[in-house]
Amino acid sequence: MKYKSQKVAYWFFALSMLLFSLQIIYGFIMGFAHAGFDGLHSFIPFNTARAVHTNLLVVWLLSGFMGAAYYIIPEEAQRELVSVKLAYVQLISLAVVGVVAIVGYHFNIWEGRKFLEIPRGLDYLVVVNVLLFLGLILATLFKGKRKTTTALVLSMGLLFAALLYLPGMLPFDSQVKDSFFRWWVVHLWVEGVWELIMGGILSFLLIKLTGVDREVIEKWLYVIVGLTFLSGVLGTGHHYYYIGVNKIWLIVGGIFSALEPLAFLAMALFAVNMYRKGEKKHPNNLALYWTLGAAIVSFIGAGLLGFAHTLPQTNLYTHGTLVTAMHGHLAFWGAYAMIVLAIISYSLPNMTGRKLYESTRGRMAFWMSNIGMIGMTVAFGVAGVVQVYLERKLKMEFMEVQKEIEIHFVVLIICATLFLTGIALYIIDFIKHGKPTDEALVATVD
Amino acid sequence: MLSKKQARAFFLGGTVVTFLIFIGLTIYSFSKSQDQSNDENITEAVVRGKKLWEKNNCMGCHTILGEGAYYAPELTKVIERRGEGYIKAVLTTPVDWAPNGRKMVAYGFTGEEAVDLIAFFDWIGDIDLNGFDTVVSPLAKDDN
Numbered sequence: 001m002k003y004k005s006q007k008v009a010y011w012f013f014a015l016s017m018l019l020f021s022l023q024i025i026y027g028f029i030m031g032f033a034h035a036g037f038d039g040l041h042s043f044i045p046f047n048t049a050r051a052v053h054t055n056l057l058v059v060w061l062l063s064g065f066m067g068a069a070y071y072i073i074p075e076e077a078q079r080e081l082v083s084v085k086l087a088y089v090q091l092i093s094l095a096v097v098g099v100v101a102i103v104g105y106h107f108n109i110w111e112g113r114k115f116l117e118i119p120r121g122l123d124y125l126v127v128v129n130v131l132l133f134l135g136l137i138l139a140t141l142f143k144g145k146r147k148t149t150t151a152l153v154l155s156m157g158l159l160f161a162a163l164l165y166l167p168g169m170l171p172f173d174s175q176v177k178d179s180f181f182r183w184w185v186v187h188l189w190v191e192g193v194w195e196l197i198m199g200g201i202l203s204f205l206l207i208k209l210t211g212v213d214r215e216v217i218e219k220w221l222y223v224i225v226g227l228t229f230l231s232g233v234l235g236t237g238h239h240y241y242y243i244g245v246n247k248i249w250l251i252v253g254g255i256f257s258a259l260e261p262l263a264f265l266a267m268a269l270f271a272v273n274m275y276r277k278g279e280k281k282h283p284n285n286l287a288l289y290w291t292l293g294a295a296i297v298s299f300i301g302a303g304l305l306g307f308a309h310t311l312p313q314t315n316l317y318t319h320g321t322l323v324t325a326m327h328g329h330l331a332f333w334g335a336y337a338m339i340v341l342a343i344i345s346y347s348l349p350n351m352t353g354r355k356l357y358e359s360t361r362g363r364m365a366f367w368m369s370n371i372g373m374i375g376m377t378v379a380f381g382v383a384g385v386v387q388v389y390l391e392r393k394l395k396m397e398f399m400e401v402q403k404e405i406e407i408h409f410v411v412l413i414i415c416a417t418l419f420l421t422g423i424a425l426y427i428i429d430f431i432k433h434g435k436p437t438d439e440a441l442v443a444t445v446d
Numbered sequence: 447m448l449s450k451k452q453a454r455a456f457f458l459g460g461t462v463v464t465f466l467i468f469i470g471l472t473i474y475s476f477s478k479s480q481d482q483s484n485d486e487n488i489t490e491a492v493v494r495g496k497k498l499w500e501k502n503n504c505m506g507c508h509t510i511l512g513e514g515a516y517y518a519p520e521l522t523k524v525i526e527r528r529g530e531g532y533i534k535a536v537l538t539t540p541v542d543w544a545p546n547g548r549k550m551v552a553y554g555f556t557g558e559e560a561v562d563l564i565a566f567f568d569w570i571g572d573i574d575l576n577g578f579d580t581v582v583s584p585l586a587k588d589d590n
Contacts, residue, residue, distance in 0.1 A: 030517075033517070034517065036547065038548070038549060041542070041549050041551075045507075045549075045551045046506065046507045046515070046517045046518075047502075047503045047504070047506025047507045047515065047517075047551075048503075048506070050506045050507070050515045050517070051503060051506050105503075108501075108502065108503075110501075110503050111500055111501075112499065112500040112501065112502060112503030112504055112505055112506060113500060113505070114505055114506075114513060114514065114515075117503060117506075149450075149454075173488055173492075173493045173496065174483055174485055174488060175496055175499075175510065175511065175566075175570060176483035176484075176485075176511070176573060177476070177483065178496075179511060179513060180472075215450060218450065219448065219449070219450040219453045220453070222450065222453035222454045222456065222457045223448070223453050223456065223457070225457055226453065226456040226457035226460045226461070227460075229457070229460055229461040229464060229465075230460040230461075230464055233461070233464040233465050233468050234464050234467060234468055234471075236468065237471075240475075241576060241578070242511065242512055242575050242576055242577070242578030243511045243512065243513065243575070244482060244483040244484065244511060244573035244574065244575055245475045245476075245482065245483060246474070246475035246480050246481075246482060247576055248471060248474065248475060248480075249471070249475065250576065252471060316577060316578060316581055317581060319512040319578060320509040320511075320512030320513065320514065320516070320520055320582070321516060322516050324516070325516060387516075392581050392582070398518075398519040398520070399519070399545065399546035399547075399548060400546070402546075402548065403546065
């Protein structure tokens with residue numbers, strides 16, 4: 001750690017860990033309900049668990065991205081954050097908005113639009129919160145001694161993510177239009193600007209961990225984010241095949257979605273190559289695991305599994321089934337959860353001064369969570385394919401099919417337990433690092 | 447070999463061009479002659495129904511137009527599949543509806559609210575879904 005203000009990141013990461021744990025608990029509630037055990041139905045019905053599960057995901061990832069930015073931007077711009085106090089105000093307000101929204105979901109207070117369930121009033125607070133965050137980051141960047149590509153790409157990702165929140169707030173009378181513009185937020189976030197954020201964090205980590213020249217890494221960063229937008233923007237079309245808009249999207253979405261895995265493939269190849277090229281052996285092995293893991297698993301989860309059901313001919317049958325949950329889980333885990341866990345693993349020893357670079361616990365956390373998540377993906381996949389066949393081909397009743405696939409949710413729960421154990425170990429490691437301290441200022445291995 | 451400057455030009459150029467095409471296609475697909483979203487048949491009841499649909503986060507369990515949470519049935523062709531009477535009974539019942547064991551929250555909608563929701567489903571059912579409607583409706587068996 002080079003600047004005292006980078007310590008703010010620690011608290012964003014701590015909030016991330018807390019919300020992530022809660023997210024997993026709500027995931028279990030849903031898994032059990034699918035397996036036929038819905039004892040909590042009167043207190044936490046499925047739609048509440050579902051909204052909490054996905055919204056907590058978004059908030060903990062955003063909190064992780066924000067923490068990453070508060071850690072990375074001072075170091076890249078070579079100056080302290082413009083205001084640490086306001087950064088804490090931003091942290092607390094983010095936590096408050098998040099918690100109020102989630103409590104509200106338990107009392108039927110929401111806007112039932114998938115992923116964007118936060119009620120309108122709180123939407124405005126989210127906007128204010130994000131503007132404050134962006135103000136702090138951009139002011140630090142522009143007052144800084146240098147403006148690196150890594151910092152610019154990261155900031156651009158965060159800025160666009162904020163701007164793209166707005167189409168989701170437009171009111172429509174038509175369900176079709178509502179859905180259409182909801183994807184401007186959701187799709188263009190996760191298959192567009194969040195990849196800029198991921199790319200920025202990845203490039204920062206690769207520069208630090210491999211010692212490969214910044215110019216080389218940043219050049220490839222441009223190529224990757226270029227590929228991302230080239231395929232991802234028009235790839236939005238794969239959400240438009242069957243929701244009541246023109247057939248043109250079948251062609252446009254089909255072609256550009258097929259190109260989307262290229263961006264993730266490039267990202268995986270890039271990370272692995274930089275690792276091979278690197279002369280520097282950074283002692284923080286765990287951070288390297290998570291960094292390379294993110295690049296590789298995101299290619300499988302987001303790239304390949306995404307491609308598996310974005311061809312219009314396939315999607316005609318898989319649209320609106322558990323196949324989507326299969327892709328969603330590994331994609332979010334690989335691309336975004338793992339990159340946040342990577343930046344935490346890298347920065348935590350630097351902020352706290354405790355060099356827990358290598359431990360059995362840390363490695364177990366990595367392998368158990370990954371194997372658990374891959375198992376969950378397979379369980380969702382099998383359940384999804386069976387659902388498609390029985391329901392859409394054999395035209396069986398929805399609930400009859402659900403009975404048939406209950407067993408896959410038992411498998412899911414077992415794999416999720418493995419996943420949970422991995423994450424618990426990760427969090428124990430997080431806690432063992434202790435609090436951030438100014439004494440860590442000098443002790444940093446760059 | 448590609449320079450950093452060229453790489454940046456590729457990123458910025460590609461982004462601007464694809465985004466402009468994206469906006470163009472959006473305008474095209476909602477233009478009067480191309481629109482297939484059944485827009486002209488939206489009545490006040492449909493809009494009220496949509497509000498109820500959102501207010502109670504129905505897509506937190508069900509799917510509609512293939513979007514939602516995969517825990518409860520797809521409702522795109524529900525009128526055709528179940529008929530209005532059955533739907534009204536589900537919506538207005540004071541106890542959890544649980545055919546086959548999976549429970550639905552008892553929302554206890556009023557008669558008018560149920561009518562609005564049915565109008566909403568009815569409107570949804572008439573949207574041209576590029577063939578998806580035949581896949582989700584068991585009654586369309588022969589079309590496959």
